Amino acid sequence: xxxxxxxxxxxxxxxxxxxxxxxxxxxxxxxxxxxxxxxxxxxxxxxxxxxxxxxxxxxxxxxxxxxxxxxxxxxxxxxxxxxxxxxxxxxxxxxxxxxxxxxxxxxxxxxxxxxxxxxxxxxxxxxxxxxxxxxxxxxxxxxxxxxxxxxxxxxxxxxxxxxxxxxxxxxxxxxxxxxxxxxxxxxxxxxxxxxxxxxxxxxxxxxxxxxxxxxxxxxxxxxxxxxxxxxxxxxxxxxxxxxxxxxxxxxxxxxxxxxxxxxxxxxxxxxxxxxxxxxxxxxxxxxxxxxxxxxxxxxxxxxxxxxxxxxxxxxxxxxxxxxxxxxxxxxxxxxxxxxxxxxxxxxxxxxxxxxxxxxxxxxxxxxxxxxxxxxxxxxxxxxxxxxxxxxxxxxxxxxxxxxxxxxxxxxxxxxxxxxxxxxxxxxxxxxxxxxxxxxxx
Numbered sequence: 001x002x003x004x005x006x007x008x009x010x011x012x013x014x015x016x017x018x019x020x021x022x023x024x025x026x027x028x029x030x031x032x033x034x035x036x037x038x039x040x041x042x043x044x045x046x047x048x049x050x051x052x053x054x055x056x057x058x059x060x061x062x063x064x065x066x067x068x069x070x071x072x073x074x075x076x077x078x079x080x081x082x083x084x085x086x087x088x089x090x091x092x093x094x095x096x097x098x099x100x101x102x103x104x105x106x107x108x109x110x111x112x113x114x115x116x117x118x119x120x121x122x123x124x125x126x127x128x129x130x131x132x133x134x135x136x137x138x139x140x141x142x143x144x145x146x147x148x149x150x151x152x153x154x155x156x157x158x159x160x161x162x163x164x165x166x167x168x169x170x171x172x173x174x175x176x177x178x179x180x181x182x183x184x185x186x187x188x189x190x191x192x193x194x195x196x197x198x199x200x201x202x203x204x205x206x207x208x209x210x211x212x213x214x215x216x217x218x219x220x221x222x223x224x225x226x227x228x229x230x231x232x233x234x235x236x237x238x239x240x241x242x243x244x245x246x247x248x249x250x251x252x253x254x255x256x257x258x259x260x261x262x263x264x265x266x267x268x269x270x271x272x273x274x275x276x277x278x279x280x281x282x283x284x285x286x287x288x289x290x291x292x293x294x295x296x297x298x299x300x301x302x303x304x305x306x307x308x309x310x311x312x313x314x315x316x317x318x319x320x321x322x323x324x325x326x327x328x329x330x331x332x333x334x335x336x337x338x339x340x341x342x343x344x345x346x347x348x349x350x351x352x353x354x355x356x357x358x359x360x361x362x363x364x365x366x367x368x369x370x371x372x373x374x375x376x377x378x379x380x381x382x383x384x385x386x387x388x389x390x391x392x393x394x395x396x397x398x399x400x401x402x403x404x405x406x407x408x409x410x411x412x413x414x415x416x417x418x419x420x421x422x423x424x425x426x427x428x429x430x431x432x433x434x435x436x437x438x439x440x441x
Contacts, residue, residue, distance in 0.1 A: 007322040008294050010045045015064070018054060021046050022065040035067070036107040075114045079127060081105050086128060093130040096120045146181060155196050163246055164214060165193070214247065216255050216265065222247060223266040234269055238307040274314055275306055281325055284311070285383050292391035292400035294322065329383060373420040381422065382408040389427035396432050404429035 010017055025043050026035050037048035037058045048058065055061035062069050085099040086092070096108055108120065115123045124130040158166045158174045168189050172179050182192035222245065227235050230243050237249050237259055249259065256262040263270055275283075283304050287295045290303065297308035297318045311321035377385075385408045391399055398404035409428035412418030 007319065007326060008045055009319045009322070011319060011323050013046060013050060013054070015054065018046055018051055018061070019065045022051070022061060022067065026065070026067050034105055034107070034110070035062075036109065038109070039107060078106055078111055078114055082111075082124075082128070086130070093124060093132050095132075146177060148185075151177065151182060151185065151192075152196050152199070155193070156200065164248065164251060167248070214251060214255070219247060219252060219255055219262065220266045223262060223268060227268060235263060236307070238301055238309070242301075275310060277314065280306060280311055280314060280321070281328055282379070284321075284325055285329075285379060289383065289386060289391075289406070290400065292406075329380060329387075371414070371417075371419065375414045375420060377408040377420055377425065381420070381425070384422055385425045386427055388422070392427060393429040393432055394426045395428055398429050404431075406430075407433050409433045 010021060021044055022040070025040055029035075029043055030039070037052065040051075041048045051061045052058055055064055059069050081104060082099060085094055085102045085104055088102050089098065096104075111120070111123065112118065115127070118126070121132055154175050154177055155166075155171075158171055161174065162170065166174065168179060171189075179189055182189055186192040186195055223235060223240070226232070226240055226243050226245055230239070232239060240249070252259055252262040256265060260270060283306055284295070284300070287300060287304050291299070295303070297311075300311070301307040308318050308321075312318050315321035315324050386406060391406060393399070393404055393406065400406060407428055407430055408425045409432075410418045410420070411424050411426055414420065418424045
């Protein structure tokens, strides 16, 4: 079994679970210091809002957990604490981030409360006569006035690039001018589009956003192409976006009334074909290993084959899916002896003696051993090794965030009698593992 393998959200939110979480965060991160609800939010597996709702106030929750409440806070105490951080910066102006990163005990809200709700810069100016250093750069750049033709040409360019009317956010990203200039000139983005369409008959000005020259036949062909090119049985909205659909989902709603009606018109299957449990777990494990941490629900849609909705429908919620995955991974029954696919190897007698394995001596220099486990590390066992080692190479300390490709490495090489079990495996990056070969380090 693994020592620590927990999701980043609690499954149950009863009083005892919340109190245990308060204690865990406080004693791991704030022991002896003040813990605010905002700071708790960043580190906990339950929101501070849920805690306050359950116990009616943050202080009541701290009392229930037996955590000291810092009532003996005063302006002089806070001022002394800020002075410590200022001295670390040689008496110069400091930001609140610098204050907290260098041992500051109090939250920004607590400081403001004791200093008449003034801002951080105002407090340092009035109490310590310190002011931020500001660099003012004056650029004498003439403002270029755009003509209506230039503005409309840019709308036309982006519209043609998307092959439909651009949304407000899309135009902000893709356009050379942004949207402010249109809003100033025409009063709003919608009015700018309407004015543009009034002078360009080929572009439809529907407020629903139906694209330029878009017809039902074009949309039907688009759906069929996505399904055929990607060999899909059921086409979900997330799949359409993932595989590069060039129209917005809203465009299908505008023309057909619903996504289901669009698929009916295209002769596609309607049913909800949920993936099998093992498929969902395999994909969740792949993304988890790719990120080197537990993925959040939105990342499944962005990086995975299945969106978090598939997990929610299958398990009754995203958090429940995570817990089911963990229960599946912690099941040791499938990591045991598999002699039917294990190998017979030849090793030196000394190694056999060290490993205390039964053997049949073949000659004076070698021993034949029938291994109990296969050479290849299963995906489940590999994940357990990665989780135990926090997705960090045990040789060089690199992680997937550093670009490392992680593998599960035998501590005692399989060729020397080392079984493929959790205790004989550790996380290694590809570079370290290949440099090590079958040596025991």
